[in-house]
Amino acid sequence: MMNKIEIKYCSQCRWLLRSTWMAQEILTTFDGEVSELTLKPGTGGIFEVIANDVLIWSRKEQGRFPEITELKQIVRDVIAPDKSLGHSDKVNKKVI
Protein backbone atom coordinates (compact mmCIF):
# COMPACT_ATOMS: atom_id res chain seq x y z
CA MET A 1 0.00 0.00 0.00
CA MET A 2 2.99 2.31 -0.48
CA ASN A 3 2.64 2.63 -4.22
CA LYS A 4 2.75 6.08 -5.75
CA ILE A 5 1.38 7.13 -9.10
CA GLU A 6 1.99 10.43 -10.88
CA ILE A 7 0.19 11.82 -13.89
CA LYS A 8 1.80 14.79 -15.59
CA TYR A 9 -0.48 16.50 -18.07
CA CYS A 10 -0.48 19.56 -20.28
CA SER A 11 -3.02 21.98 -18.90
CA GLN A 12 -2.82 24.17 -22.01
CA CYS A 13 -3.94 21.12 -24.02
CA ARG A 14 -6.92 20.79 -21.66
CA TRP A 15 -5.96 17.29 -20.57
CA LEU A 16 -7.02 17.81 -16.96
CA LEU A 17 -10.33 15.97 -17.33
CA ARG A 18 -8.72 13.06 -19.15
CA SER A 19 -6.07 12.84 -16.46
CA THR A 20 -8.48 12.96 -13.53
CA TRP A 21 -10.64 10.34 -15.23
CA MET A 22 -7.59 8.06 -15.48
CA ALA A 23 -6.78 8.91 -11.85
CA GLN A 24 -10.26 7.79 -10.81
CA GLU A 25 -9.93 4.56 -12.77
CA ILE A 26 -6.55 3.76 -11.21
CA LEU A 27 -7.64 4.64 -7.67
CA THR A 28 -10.78 2.52 -8.06
CA THR A 29 -9.09 -0.52 -9.59
CA PHE A 30 -6.09 -0.42 -7.24
CA ASP A 31 -8.07 0.45 -4.10
CA GLY A 32 -5.85 -0.44 -1.14
CA GLU A 33 -2.79 -0.75 -3.37
CA VAL A 34 -2.11 2.87 -4.28
CA SER A 35 -1.26 5.16 -1.36
CA GLU A 36 -1.19 8.36 -3.38
CA LEU A 37 -1.86 9.63 -6.85
CA THR A 38 -0.45 13.01 -7.82
CA LEU A 39 -1.67 15.19 -10.66
CA LYS A 40 1.00 17.54 -12.00
CA PRO A 41 -0.03 20.20 -14.50
CA GLY A 42 2.54 20.96 -17.14
CA THR A 43 2.91 22.47 -20.59
CA GLY A 44 4.10 21.64 -24.09
CA GLY A 45 1.95 18.58 -24.71
CA ILE A 46 3.28 16.56 -21.82
CA PHE A 47 1.38 13.45 -20.79
CA GLU A 48 3.34 11.05 -18.64
CA VAL A 49 2.41 8.42 -16.09
CA ILE A 50 4.94 7.44 -13.43
CA ALA A 51 4.51 4.46 -11.10
CA ASN A 52 6.91 4.29 -8.16
CA ASP A 53 9.31 6.65 -9.94
CA VAL A 54 9.28 4.53 -13.11
CA LEU A 55 8.07 6.26 -16.27
CA ILE A 56 5.44 3.83 -17.59
CA TRP A 57 3.81 6.02 -20.21
CA SER A 58 5.01 8.98 -22.25
CA ARG A 59 2.76 10.39 -24.94
CA LYS A 60 5.84 11.84 -26.63
CA GLU A 61 7.45 8.39 -26.85
CA GLN A 62 4.37 6.32 -27.62
CA GLY A 63 2.76 8.93 -29.87
CA ARG A 64 -0.68 8.43 -28.29
CA PHE A 65 -2.63 8.18 -25.08
CA PRO A 66 -2.96 4.72 -23.51
CA GLU A 67 -6.20 2.80 -23.61
CA ILE A 68 -7.49 2.64 -20.06
CA THR A 69 -7.23 -1.18 -19.85
CA GLU A 70 -3.72 -0.97 -21.27
CA LEU A 71 -2.74 1.66 -18.70
CA LYS A 72 -4.07 -0.48 -15.86
CA GLN A 73 -2.09 -3.47 -17.07
CA ILE A 74 1.11 -1.44 -17.14
CA VAL A 75 0.40 0.02 -13.68
CA ARG A 76 -0.40 -3.48 -12.42
CA ASP A 77 2.85 -4.87 -13.80
CA VAL A 78 4.77 -2.37 -11.66
CA ILE A 79 2.79 -2.24 -8.42
CA ALA A 80 0.92 -5.54 -8.16
CA PRO A 81 2.23 -8.02 -10.76
CA ASP A 82 0.18 -10.93 -9.41
CA LYS A 83 -3.12 -9.04 -9.53
CA SER A 84 -5.72 -10.15 -12.08
CA LEU A 85 -7.58 -7.37 -13.82
CA GLY A 86 -10.47 -9.67 -14.72
CA HIS A 87 -11.87 -10.18 -18.18
CA SER A 88 -10.24 -7.05 -19.62
CA ASP A 89 -6.89 -8.77 -19.18
CA LYS A 90 -7.95 -11.61 -21.48
CA VAL A 91 -9.74 -9.41 -24.00
CA ASN A 92 -6.71 -7.23 -24.46
CA LYS A 93 -4.33 -10.14 -24.80
CA LYS A 94 -6.49 -11.57 -27.58
CA VAL A 95 -6.61 -8.25 -29.40
CA ILE A 96 -2.85 -7.83 -29.20
Place this chain on the structure above:
Amino acid sequence: MMNKIEIKYCSQCRWLLRSTWMAQEILTTFDGEVSELTLKPGTGGIFEVIANDVLIWSRKEQGRFPEITELKQIVRDVIAPDKSLGHSDKVNKKVI
Protein backbone atom coordinates in the same frame (compact mmCIF):
# COMPACT_ATOMS: atom_id res chain seq x y z
CA MET B 1 3.96 27.76 -8.98
CA MET B 2 5.40 25.54 -6.23
CA ASN B 3 2.17 25.16 -4.30
CA LYS B 4 1.13 21.67 -3.28
CA ILE B 5 -2.36 20.52 -2.41
CA GLU B 6 -3.31 17.21 -0.82
CA ILE B 7 -6.76 15.71 -0.49
CA LYS B 8 -7.08 12.76 1.88
CA TYR B 9 -10.38 10.93 1.50
CA CYS B 10 -12.06 7.83 2.87
CA SER B 11 -12.34 5.34 0.04
CA GLN B 12 -14.68 3.10 2.08
CA CYS B 13 -17.06 6.08 2.29
CA ARG B 14 -16.90 6.35 -1.53
CA TRP B 15 -15.60 9.89 -1.46
CA LEU B 16 -13.26 9.40 -4.41
CA LEU B 17 -15.55 11.11 -6.91
CA ARG B 18 -16.21 14.04 -4.59
CA SER B 19 -12.47 14.41 -4.03
CA THR B 20 -11.51 14.25 -7.70
CA TRP B 21 -14.24 16.78 -8.49
CA MET B 22 -12.73 19.15 -5.92
CA ALA B 23 -9.29 18.39 -7.38
CA GLN B 24 -10.52 19.41 -10.84
CA GLU B 25 -12.04 22.61 -9.47
CA ILE B 26 -8.82 23.55 -7.65
CA LEU B 27 -6.56 22.70 -10.59
CA THR B 28 -8.79 24.70 -12.94
CA THR B 29 -9.15 27.78 -10.73
CA PHE B 30 -5.49 27.82 -9.68
CA ASP B 31 -4.06 26.95 -13.09
CA GLY B 32 -0.40 27.96 -13.04
CA GLU B 33 -0.43 28.36 -9.26
CA VAL B 34 -0.65 24.74 -8.12
CA SER B 35 2.30 22.54 -9.09
CA GLU B 36 0.84 19.30 -7.81
CA LEU B 37 -2.35 17.95 -6.31
CA THR B 38 -2.17 14.61 -4.53
CA LEU B 39 -5.12 12.33 -3.81
CA LYS B 40 -4.55 10.06 -0.82
CA PRO B 41 -7.09 7.32 -0.14
CA GLY B 42 -7.70 6.59 3.53
CA THR B 43 -10.23 5.03 5.85
CA GLY B 44 -12.40 5.86 8.85
CA GLY B 45 -14.28 8.82 7.43
CA ILE B 46 -11.23 10.93 6.76
CA PHE B 47 -11.60 14.00 4.56
CA GLU B 48 -8.81 16.50 4.83
CA VAL B 49 -7.37 19.14 2.55
CA ILE B 50 -3.79 20.26 3.03
CA ALA B 51 -2.24 23.26 1.27
CA ASN B 52 1.54 23.59 1.48
CA ASP B 53 1.59 21.28 4.51
CA VAL B 54 -1.08 23.33 6.31
CA LEU B 55 -4.29 21.50 7.20
CA ILE B 56 -6.97 23.79 5.79
CA TRP B 57 -9.98 21.52 6.06
CA SER B 58 -10.82 18.56 8.26
CA ARG B 59 -14.29 17.04 8.04
CA LYS B 60 -13.79 15.66 11.55
CA GLU B 61 -13.17 19.15 12.93
CA GLN B 62 -15.67 21.10 10.84
CA GLY B 63 -18.34 18.39 10.89
CA ARG B 64 -19.07 18.80 7.18
CA PHE B 65 -17.60 19.04 3.72
CA PRO B 66 -16.66 22.51 2.47
CA GLU B 67 -18.71 24.29 -0.13
CA ILE B 68 -16.58 24.49 -3.26
CA THR B 69 -16.42 28.32 -3.24
CA GLU B 70 -15.50 28.20 0.45
CA LEU B 71 -12.76 25.67 -0.22
CA LYS B 72 -11.30 27.80 -3.00
CA GLN B 73 -11.24 30.84 -0.74
CA ILE B 74 -9.34 28.91 1.92
CA VAL B 75 -6.91 27.51 -0.65
CA ARG B 76 -6.49 30.99 -2.10
CA ASP B 77 -5.75 32.48 1.33
CA VAL B 78 -2.81 30.07 1.67
CA ILE B 79 -1.33 29.94 -1.83
CA ALA B 80 -2.34 33.18 -3.55
CA PRO B 81 -3.76 35.65 -1.01
CA ASP B 82 -3.96 38.50 -3.52
CA LYS B 83 -5.91 36.50 -6.10
CA SER B 84 -9.53 37.46 -6.73
CA LEU B 85 -11.95 34.58 -7.16
CA GLY B 86 -14.44 36.77 -9.01
CA HIS B 87 -18.09 37.14 -8.15
CA SER B 88 -18.20 34.04 -5.93
CA ASP B 89 -15.93 35.89 -3.50
CA LYS B 90 -18.50 38.66 -3.08
CA VAL B 91 -21.52 36.36 -3.02
CA ASN B 92 -20.06 34.26 -0.24
CA LYS B 93 -19.03 37.24 1.82
CA LYS B 94 -22.58 38.57 1.64
CA VAL B 95 -24.04 35.21 2.71
CA ILE B 96 -21.67 34.97 5.66
